[in-house]
Structure formats: C-alpha cells, structure tokens
Amino acid sequence: xxxxxxxxxxxxxxxQATRVCEKYNIPHISTGDILRANIKxxxxxxxxxxxxxxxxxxxxDEVVIGLVKQRLGEKDCQKGYLLDGFPRTIEQAQAxxxxxxxxxxxxxxxxxxxxxxxxxGRRMCxxxxxxxxxxxxxDTCAKCESKLYQRDDDxxxxxKSRLEVYKKQTAPLIEYYEKKGVLSxxxxxxxxxxxxxxxxxxxxxxx
Ligand code: AP5
Ligand code: MG
Numbered sequence: 001x002x003x004x005x006x007x008x009x010x011x012x013x014x015x016q017a018t019r020v021c022e023k024y025n026i027p028h029i030s031t032g033d034i035l036r037a038n039i040k041x042x043x044x045x046x047x048x049x050x051x052x053x054x055x056x057x058x059x060x061d062e063v064v065i066g067l068v069k070q071r072l073g074e075k076d077c078q079k080g081y082l083l084d085g086f087p088r089t090i091e092q093a094q095a096x097x098x099x100x101x102x103x104x105x106x107x108x109x110x111x112x113x114x115x116x117x118x119x120x121g122r123r124m125c126x127x128x129x130x131x132x133x134x135x136x137x138x139d140t141c142a143k144c145e146s147k148l149y150q151r152d153d154d155x156x157x158x159x160k161s162r163l164e165v166y167k168k169q170t171a172p173l174i175e176y177y178e179k180k181g182v183l184s185x186x187x188x189x190x191x192x193x194x195x196x197x198x199x200x201x202x203x204x205x206x207x
Pocket of ligand 1: 007008009010011012013014015016031032033035052053056057058059060061064084085086087088092118119121122123130131132153162188189190191192193195
C-alpha cells in the first residue's frame with residue numbers, strides 16, 4: 001500500500017492519515033511535520049524552510065524531494081507508507097514517480113470556507129494530536145496532557161497565501177493522478193468517522 005493524500009490546507013489529511021496508518025500499520029510521512037520538527041531543532045534545513053513556511057509558500061522542490069527520497073529509502077517504508085502533504089507540485093510528483101509506484105491517491109475534498117474555519121480553530125499538541133475548538137475546549141492534550149498551541153502558519157494572512165498556493169501549484173495533481181488511474185475523491189466535509197470509513201472502503205476495495 002503506497003498512498004498519497006491530497007487536499008487543501010485544513011482538509012483533514014493529517015487527521016485521517018493518523019487513523020489510516022494505525023489501521024494498516026504503515027508509516028505516516030508528513031513533509032509538514034518533518035519540516036516543523038527541523039524548525040524546532042534549529043537545523044540548517046529548518047532555518048531555510050522557515051523562511052517559506054512563515055509566508056505560506058512552498059519550500060523549494062529540490063529540498064523536499066531529497067528529504068522524501070531519503071525517508072522512503074528507510075527500512076520501515078519497504079512494505080508501504082502514506083505520504084501526507086507530498087507531492088505538492090507536478091515536479092515533485094514526477095520526481096516521486098522515479099522512485100515509487102503510488103497505488104492510491106486519495107483526494108480529500110472540502111470547500112474553502114470550511115477549511116478556513118478548520119484551520120482557525122485547530123489546536124496542536126507536540127505529540128502530534130490535533131484538536132478543534134468546536135469539539136475540544138481544554139487547553140491540554142487528552143493523550144499526553146501537554147499544553148496545546150496554535151501553528152505559526154495558521155494566522156489568517158498566511159492561511160490566505162497557503163490556499164492560493166494550493167490552488168495554483170497543488171490542485172493540478174488531482175488531474176495528474178486521475179490520468180494515472182489511481183485517484184479517488186472523498187467528501188471531507190463529513191464527520192471524521194465517515195471520512196475514515198469512506199477511505200477504508202476505497203483501500204479495501206483495491207486489495
Ligand atoms: P502541511 O503541514 O502539510 O500543511 P497543510 O497542507 O497546509 O495542511 P494542514 O496540516 O494545515 O491540514 P490537514 O489537511 O492536515 O488538516 P488537519 O487534519 O490538521 O504544510 C505546511 C507547510 O510546510 C506548507 O505551507 C509548506 O510551506 C511546507 N511544506 C509541506 N510539505 C511541502 C512540500 N511537499 N513541498 C513544499 N513545501 C511543503 O485538520 C484541520 C483541522 O480540522 C483540525 O483542527 C482537525 O481537528 C479538524 N478536522 C479534520 N477533519 C475534520 C472533520 N471531518 N470534521 C471536523 N473537523 C475536522
Ligand atoms: Mg497536516
């Protein structure tokens with residue numbers, strides 16, 4: 001199972017990826033999470049990536065492609081993986097096709113108004129859990145009790161730019177994977193459980 005999750009910022013890629021990876025026991029590879037971890041540790045990659053992420057722009061292709069290529073070469077990726085937030089440009093997808101055979105690209109569809117609301121209300125924990133103020137009113141994580149925080153790039157101005165970048169640079173990947181015959185669309189505006197159910201049905205049907 002070699003999966004790609006597509007979808008606008010806030011569509012629910014991370015939320016669903018966590019569940020899918022747990023069910024099928026495959027690694028969850030989120031380029032956003034890897035880049036944020038590097039920023040936190042202050043690595044040279046993190047310092048470079050921060051300049052782009054803070055503006056809501058994409059980190060240059062060659063940086064991200066190198067990062068993913070290296071990660072997919074690790075042992076735990078031999079029997080499958082889920083890519084969350086990669087590829088994000090046609091160039092990234094073409095590079096990926098040279099070292100991976102994607103079996104399913106799941107496109108989580110959500111309209112713009114809803115994603116803005118989801119991002120504005122999102123609260124994160126350092127353990128990776130994510131919450132939304134509409135259904136979670138505590139300021140500590142239910143799993144590890146750490147203090148929740150808002151992502152730096154979840155500010156209104158940055159969100160606008162992330163959505164523009166998505167439309168211009170990432171949305172063309174829907175057609176790219178459709179032409180390859182591996183694309184499935186999922187209605188991401190449904191409840192988290194229903195979205196998960198739909199994804200599982202698609203993946204189990206393809207077995
Ligand atoms: P990245 O971290 O990938 O962010 P993103 O694509 O903007 O997506 P998000 O993580 O914001 O949203 P999500 O779809 O994961 O939604 P979530 O599940 O959290 O990238 C960040 C930055 O890194 C980029 O801008 C770029 O600069 C850089 N970068 C990363 N990858 C790159 C690449 N390949 N190339 C170049 N640059 C790259 O859900 C959102 C909220 O909604 C949560 O609060 C959640 O609880 C809630 N929610 C989710 N599903 C539901 C539901 N069904 N019902 C109700 N609420 C829901
Ligand atoms: Mg995410």
